[in-house]
Amino acid sequence: MLSRPLPPSGRLAILRGLIVVVGIVFIAQLVRIQFVQGQGLRARADENRFRLVEVRGQRGVMYDRNGQLLVRNRPSFDIVAIPSNMPSDEEQMRALLERLEQIIDDSEADLPVHQQPGEAEASPQPADPAAGDEAAPESAAAAVGQQGQPEFRQRLSIDEAVEQVDAAMQGGAYRPVVIAGRVSSETAFAVAEESHNLPGIQLSIAPVREYLTGPLTSQLIGFVGPIPEAFVASYTEAGYRSNDQVGLAGLETTFEKALRGRDGRRNIEVDVNGREVRTVGDIFPSAPGNNLVLTLDARLQALMEEALTRGLEAAKAQVGVAIAMDPKTGEVLGMVSLPTYDNNLFARGITAAEYQALIDDKRLPLLNHAISALYPPGSVFKIVAASGALQEGVIDETTRLGDSFDGRVDGIIYVDNRFFPDDMRYAQPFYCWIHSYGTGHYRVAVREALAVSCDTFFYQISGGYRKTFEGLGIDKLVDYTRTFGFGEPTGIDLPGENPGLVPTPRWKRLTYAETWSAGDTYNMSIGQGALLSTPMQVLNATVAIANGGALYRPQLVRQIVDTEGNVVEEFGPELIRNLPVDPEVVDIVREGLWAAVNSPNGTAKALTVPGITVAGKTGTAEFYDPDIPLKANDRLPTHAWFTAFAPYEDPEIAIVVFVYNGGEGSAVALPIGQEILRGYFNLKYPPQPLEIAPSAAITPTESLPGIEALITDTLPLSDTVEGGE
């Protein structure tokens, strides 16, 4: 069957026309988008996929003088949210954050991360029991070097996270919000595994400090943290970004400039979720910071810490300091301040509770007591009075002074009342430490006076004695005290150094509205009264005697080296000043310190270091602290001091040992010093195997015949108790 042929359709022709029109419209639109708007759209495509990211320059590391690594960097993970990639619906965002929270909690259950920082800031700062009197640092925060908060371990609650993500959306939507900082690598892996379920959540890897020697060197090395608010402006000016880490304590602060790495910029390609796909190129490369080679000997430091810890335990004391220095250069070989803290807590982000515990600790573990706390120096100060009196010709090496001017050898001398100089009823008695043993030192010359630590001798050479003897006088004593470095910072490469206090008549008038008295000069002559110093200052003065009169700036850093090991900066010995004292005077004082150790009456005669001649000085400094009860017979509690240098002939090490409320210098501080010196020489000259050379370990000691003749044999061979009034 054939149907009627179908004519061509006009409607289909219209359809052809329609197709042509639509085709032309589409091609025209394609031309418009690809050519007319092409450039702008290509730029937007590049904006989509390229991100300029900062690349941190690694912070420099630190070595001790023997090349042992003390500080290094290790990666740590922050869990961050990229606001622009988070679900915009709040319900979904919350659900996502809850999933994340669950993952973190599961793998980080053992870490106390839930406290929020802020509690610590609000806590009252404790009083400073260990820092002496007036010039104590105001708060423990000062011990952190700069006023600032450390890096707290961050952990946002879901509400806070939502709030911060919303806030970030207003600003730069690509600015990451840290949800949980410094998580363990296990947590990081757990989050990475679930990343397909966590859009907008990323891990950001940031290097953190690892302090290999931890508490052993934390007082020196310090730690890093966020820029303190007060310093944001100055750091920003120096090219820092607000989320940079800076040194907050110790050498990390002092050498911030050298250690800081140069940040680079890198162009990366990201996908729609903001995940990095590849690196496109370095805009400019990052560069690591320089490394520090310290003057510190980590082995000696460990040995010193052990010795001090043992000594503190034996004395039932809690706070102590030991410093060792090379007297030829001022290089600090070891510096221990106990109690200490673990700076790794700060490196991994401290929790509020941990920080609170450190702040609340009455012993102030964050404070470097060696340079930041002030104590009366006690008898170790007598080297200053002796030097001044000899230099000014107040005495010569044979001038004998002491008690018995009143016919009694009882360790008491009197200062006449200013208004009734002839009436002994108004005279004020001053005691030598030996008075409590019921006797006196009789009359001694300067070397023996130092050896036996005769208080009355130093009262007299400084403040004079009645009408019999004209002393150095307070003005000259102050001059010499300052010359020896007291009352000014030593300039050590650490922040937070305390200058100490050298009292003067003017100071007393301004502070107490009282006139300076001869008694004040007496007290100051034996390192008591208002005189306050840091252990570092005491060591520095001792070093100046040990090396023949050169006062050096104590140094903790020998070299700044770059990553290839090239020396960028070398720190040679830095002389503060040569003491304005003749070499002969220094020699006499040195001999006095030799005698203190090596004469039968010396207060430090208990000290022996096999094969090495040591010179030293003990000190037992009274102090007043309302929290510490008085001793028997209402005697004030005392700090134990000991300074020494060795070998006597050509000193290569000088030490100071200080034990807060430790008792007597000779009984408490001296054994610690002895252990340190023995340990030092053991390290330096390891004992020879016996079968090879049994005599090699013994170096013949030089004796000083001239001195022995000057030393009388009449004194009790007892422990020392010293003190003024």
Place this chain on the structure above:
Amino acid sequence: MRLNLRRFDFVLLGATLVLLVFGIAMVYSATQGVESYEDYPLRQAIYGLIGLLLLLLIAAFDYRLLTSLQWPIYVGVLAALGAVAVVGQVRGGASGWFDAGIVFIQPAEFGKVLFIIVFAQYLASRHEQIGKPQWVLGALALMGLPAALIYLQPDLGNAIVLLVIGALMLFVADLPWGYIAGAVAASVLALPVIYANLEGYMKTRIDIFLDPASDPDASFNIAQALISIGNGGVLGKGFGEGSQSQLHFLRVRYADFIFSVIAEELGFVGALFLIVLLVIVLWRLITIADQARDQFGRLLVAGVIALIMFQAIVSIGMNLGLLPVTGITLPFISYGGSSLLTLMIGLGLAQSVAMRNRKIEFD
């Protein structure tokens, strides 16, 4: 039944094959690197192959045999769509799927081509009296019933496709211009009413098209499509090298936004090539319709033309920012088995019509 291979439209078949290969390649590019889409190119190729076999098989049969099946087919389509609307699984936001074991079948897709058969026969059998109001009303009812069922799934896109197919077939069936003018006027007047009754997400899409700033999240996709196309330039970023698609700034890039992938990776040249291919296909189909031996064959092909043309225009227009976002995919190119099979069946019918055209045979 005689097979006349000389009448077989090899240009159309060639263009179809090129489009199929093009599509598989672009689906591969758009899904590479994403684990869950890994098997898409292979599945698309398998569907393409099955579709090709179906095409040849259907071309071999005389389309006129279908006329007797008109009503059973129509009832079957309505039953399937009704079943989906009631029990169909919820897949991809709309419930228009049957889970047939391994593959998911979208009755709405096949429903379109079956509707074409039914509707073509309805109009062809009333060819001379098409202007009579009762037949026009009958035609509207015939279109409206399946369209309503698809809309209920809810699948606005395919409902509209079905209505447009019907409308275009009426147009080709020489519906008097008076009706056409009336229909245009009526739809303009009805627009606000239709808009007010749309589902939320449909409204949103139209709102975004009219005012892209109204929802930054949703307009993101449109913006990214334009950026992708602009990023392509003359020659494109290279196959598999488009940053917008490979870094996933483009969403649903294997389906709704595959035109943007082509424009980005193959540039103006690639996009033009695609448009030209589609125009060739449509041009040949119109020629087949024009030369059809009877009105049923002509309208059958007209329905296939409408199916391809409308989807192509809407999909490309959406990618180019000229039309609102719908779930309508690009014929032959976008990933989707049911859609591809439907198109190949349609082309098979068209080839069947071509092979039996009205040219007088001398053999």
